[in-house]
Amino acid sequence: MCRWSEVAQNPVIHVNSASRWFGDVQALDNLTIEVPQGAISVLLGPNGAGKTTAIRMITGALTPDSGTSRVFGLDPGGSDGEEVRRRCGVVSAKPSLYDRLSGWDNLRYAAELYGLGRKVDDRIREASTMFGIEESLDHQVGGYSTGMKTRLALARAVLHGPDLLLLDEPTSGLDPESALAVLDLIRQMTGDGQTVLMCTHLLLEAEGLADEIIILQHGANLVSGRPDELARTYWPAPIVRIASSDEAGLHALGNAPGVTSYEQTDGVAVATLDRADRTPELVGLLSQRGVPISSVVPFTPSLEDLYFAVRRDSGSTGDEIDPPEDSSGRPVRDSLPTAA
Amino acid sequence: MRNLHWGHVMTVARTDLKQLIQARDFWVPMMILGGLFFVIVPTLLLATITRIGDVELMTQISETLEVLPADTQAQLQGESPEGRAGYAMAVFLFAPVAVIVPLTISTAVGAATIVGEREKGTGEFLAHSPAGVREIYLGKLIASLVPGYFTTAVGFALYSVIVNLLVGPKVGGWFFPTAQWWVMILWVLPPFLAICLSLVLRLSARVKSTAAAQQASGLISLPLIIVAYSQATGVLLGADWVPLVLGGVAWLVGFFSLASGVRSVTRSRLLGVAGGI
Numbered sequence: 001m002c003r004w005s006e007v008a009q010n011p012v013i014h015v016n017s018a019s020r021w022f023g024d025v026q027a028l029d030n031l032t033i034e035v036p037q038g039a040i041s042v043l044l045g046p047n048g049a050g051k052t053t054a055i056r057m058i059t060g061a062l063t064p065d066s067g068t069s070r071v072f073g074l075d076p077g078g079s080d081g082e083e084v085r086r087r088c089g090v091v092s093a094k095p096s097l098y099d100r101l102s103g104w105d106n107l108r109y110a111a112e113l114y115g116l117g118r119k120v121d122d123r124i125r126e127a128s129t130m131f132g133i134e135e136s137l138d139h140q141v142g143g144y145s146t147g148m149k150t151r152l153a154l155a156r157a158v159l160h161g162p163d164l165l166l167l168d169e170p171t172s173g174l175d176p177e178s179a180l181a182v183l184d185l186i187r188q189m190t191g192d193g194q195t196v197l198m199c200t201h202l203l204l205e206a207e208g209l210a211d212e213i214i215i216l217q218h219g220a221n222l223v224s225g226r227p228d229e230l231a232r233t234y235w236p237a238p239i240v241r242i243a244s245s246d247e248a249g250l251h252a253l254g255n256a257p258g259v260t261s262y263e264q265t266d267g268v269a270v271a272t273l274d275r276a277d278r279t280p281e282l283v284g285l286l287s288q289r290g291v292p293i294s295s296v297v298p299f300t301p302s303l304e305d306l307y308f309a310v311r312r313d314s315g316s317t318g319d320e321i322d323p324p325e326d327s328s329g330r331p332v333r334d335s336l337p338t339a340a
Numbered sequence: 341m342r343n344l345h346w347g348h349v350m351t352v353a354r355t356d357l358k359q360l361i362q363a364r365d366f367w368v369p370m371m372i373l374g375g376l377f378f379v380i381v382p383t384l385l386l387a388t389i390t391r392i393g394d395v396e397l398m399t400q401i402s403e404t405l406e407v408l409p410a411d412t413q414a415q416l417q418g419e420s421p422e423g424r425a426g427y428a429m430a431v432f433l434f435a436p437v438a439v440i441v442p443l444t445i446s447t448a449v450g451a452a453t454i455v456g457e458r459e460k461g462t463g464e465f466l467a468h469s470p471a472g473v474r475e476i477y478l479g480k481l482i483a484s485l486v487p488g489y490f491t492t493a494v495g496f497a498l499y500s501v502i503v504n505l506l507v508g509p510k511v512g513g514w515f516f517p518t519a520q521w522w523v524m525i526l527w528v529l530p531p532f533l534a535i536c537l538s539l540v541l542r543l544s545a546r547v548k549s550t551a552a553a554q555q556a557s558g559l560i561s562l563p564l565i566i567v568a569y570s571q572a573t574g575v576l577l578g579a580d581w582v583p584l585v586l587g588g589v590a591w592l593v594g595f596f597s598l599a600s601g602v603r604s605v606t607r608s609r610l611l612g613v614a615g616g617i
Contacts, residue, residue, distance in 0.1 A: 060607075061467040061607045061608075062607065082470045085470045086470040092468070096462050096465040098460075098462055101358060101359060105358060113348060113352075115347075
């Protein structure tokens, strides 16, 4: 994880009020984002939220219709484009590989365009070994599995030692095992001081990986920041979830000392407390009244909880992303404590 | 505007050519086309003409040659009717092969080159790469030119050997290529190839699919083939300075057409998000 004390003051990426239209469709709507150096930032949002367009604007592949974009303090859409792109490594949603060429030739093509010079062969070997594809480099990419293609695309992206890695749905189409391996590799890369900006609509993928999240919707930035800080914004007080078969008995929690709000649905009480150490008192209270308790779970908001809370606050239906489900198949967000 | 990075140009061109070499389904038909026009058809026709035993038929063919301009008739070598007929066929009849083969092959390659990147998703890689759009355009242009011109050069060499082996003994020795053929190959053909490719690459950058690019480029290249063919014929038949001047004009048009064609390649087109595609 990123050590925030070491994060530089100047953001690597600074997009300011950028808008971009494709015909009648607005892909970005006054988007403002900042990505700190040496951190993993995750762009979260449903399909069509503008994540890919944002990545394309950061490398200068697209220019904003209005607003500005600065990467390393340079203008990627202008005369600094080559310099910016040389310092970026990109893995796009589709691997963007040349199927008729071998893995080696794909890497060599990138190495030559990124100006690796005499170091080409050594760097190709290093990058392919890092991603475990060194044995397959002589084969045509058309015969690679999806996982191997993703690994090759990742190897190509890091080949030239970029300062900034832009990953657009890097685990798309991978089996869970390969996806985990790829996420581990991404984590390793930031250890060398590289900055990573990753797009995903898979919330579980971002959990535990993101130093900072940026939630996009309809091309605009709904909210951004460190997940724990954002969670404190939405759930400033501790919350506990207590389940019992005695629904009437649970109502005693509503008047208990230290409980600032209380809801109950289907035998699960969700109580917001003034202090976290109130929980034993509440359990004691229910026990005294003979209310059987089946579970007591302190609520720790996950990234998914946060995501849906943000989107609920913004008035979104959230239908574009499937919410997580509990063991009964019910969407979890329906039973989540309401954010402050 | 930043300086052109020729390393990028050659890298793009080399990689495209490498992919073409891997695409057997593409180059085998092209080899057959070149072989048909430069080797098989000339061999069959010239072998038939020079070995025919029918005196009456040869006399008729010789009489046909009298419709050629006087200057051209004066160029015909050989004493025997079959020698003169063979010479005329070798030098004048096969002008189209030098035009059709390179234009057809280069058009086929060029039509797929940019839209193909978009269709395969590899345009995304190029759009994010440090290569400039001018460098990508020039790389694609070279990769489209080389197969057509290379096939023509090899075919031309084979054609020269065939012609000299079959007709040479009848006209007093090896005579091919003639000066007019050098003019055609080096002066007339390249600018037409350039004009054709500049139009085809523009199309390739703008259309939605490779199939659409192939169809549209066929419509463009056909009239150009006709014009180039008439130019080539004019040169071979020795129509004074006109073909040479028109060849010069074609060079100018080709140069400006190629230069302005650079604008057709943009990163948004490589990504497939430009207006209209």
